[in-house]
Amino acid sequence: MTMMDFFRKSEGIWFIERNVHHFDVVANESGESNLIVKVIEKEDPRVKEVCQLQGIDPAKAMGGASFNWLATTDEDEPNPNYAAVVIDIPDEQNNLTGKLIRNKGYVEGIPVTSRYWFGQDGILTINTDYDNNQGQERCWFITDDFRVRVGTTRMMNGINLVTYCSERRCVSPNALEKMWQNHQTRL
Template sequence: MAHLQPPMTMMDFFRKSEGIWFTQRAVHHFDLTADESGESNLFVTVIEKDDPRVEKVCAQQGIDPANATGGATFHWQPVLDFSEPNPNYAAVLIDIPNRDNNSRGKMIRDRGYVEGIPVVSRYDFAPDGVLTIETDYDNNQGQERCWFITDDFRVRVSNVRMMNGVNLIAYCSERRCVTPEMLAQMTQQNLARAF
């Protein structure tokens, strides 16, 4: 079994995350908000730095797109929902790494997870590959940590702090969905081992 090589830059993280993920999430609210626990599919697509969306999202935040290394698009849908994606459950994320240390930097988004407004987050990869993302919204602060257990299984934990304290804590486990191409490749590898 190959040893996991965790991503240590945001673009490596986006590339390792590309594909469709089955997400199971448990959410604990500290107020009377409805339970948001459940299952969904997360779709991740890498975009390169010459993609027009990079310049568009950078312009929203007044950031020079020359500092961007690329990004990714994310969208969430209920499991087995094949309808057109809901833009309220989608985001474009752009990587702006620090010049002296590309394991940390800023990630800019056209819309945040907690408040649907353009936001700038700070990120940092620990030496063991755990990614920490800190985001300041108008009325909230969010922190998310994410790490790969294997190439096809990862974990995310997050919390949102309102001005009066912690509002919610969430735990997500995510498994990569197998595409027909991946299945064909695995079949060929298993057939090769049999002979």
Template sequence: MHLIPPLSMIDFFRKSEGTWFTERSVHHFDSAADESGQSNLIVKVMEKDDPKVQEVCKDQGIDPTKATGGASFAWQANLDTRLPNDNAAILVDIPDETRRSGKLIRNQGYVESIPVVSQYRFADDGVLTIDTDYDNNQGQERCWFITDDFRVRVSTVRMMNGVNLMAYCSERRCVSQELLEQMIAQNHARR
């Protein structure tokens, strides 16, 4: 199967839409804390005229007409059957003229829960790099698709005195209930 990697943030959002089973390993260099584990990541694409996209732009003082769209990112425990809470992070794409790099504005950061502006860029092979400067540290995340349904993320958080933590995540797309029912029906039809 030939993979066509996304080379713009809005294409990345669209390719990421759905629920992902995430397995993560986290290594803290300054403590014994272990945040490794499993969770679900739920990604929903938002069009540029979505009120939440408009609100994030307004809150960051950015002209909403520069946005190509956005996405909400919500996490939940892997076996939790409840709907995720409404605390999803909203990310908005503000690309430069090439659309392969630009600004990613968020209503809340991953490392510090404050609104942030990140810089992103796509390499020729589709690897996405996101650099974020927070008040007290810097974060870098890299993400790429291995197949349409499997991707990898690696990240580091650097404090003033050096790297504080590193994380590795492998993510597999979950089959939707609708697709699962279609597969079952096709299987029954073979009998």
């Protein structure tokens, strides 16, 4: 799987249940949210914009994805403070590894470059070095409609937090009806 394959497989709305374990204080948190993923083709002007922001030749980009996090899908518009554009710059010798460049990082709200690779088991690993933190995120699909994401954030003095997310694809009423009809024909 390439990064663009991963983005295409991820496109849609996801319901996320997350647990965050903080190690610097005795605190854990959990919550639910929605993630909206949209594929960005390489011709999209955002590709050039993010590449220029990071000083990278846009011709090396394969495309990308936009991510918007929402507390619930009932919100009118996504909050731009909870959004990011991620562009795929695969390595020339191996399209299973490369760089992800973002207009805004997750841990620190600054433009950031990450390294990614896909293991032979299909697990995507993303390492990000911020100004004051390091993050690693691993993500994999259990099925086409269910995936798992695990992340760590390391401060200069050690691991600060670990995050575990279960993500289920939200199915539209039309897709649900189609699934029901397919099920009925199998019976």
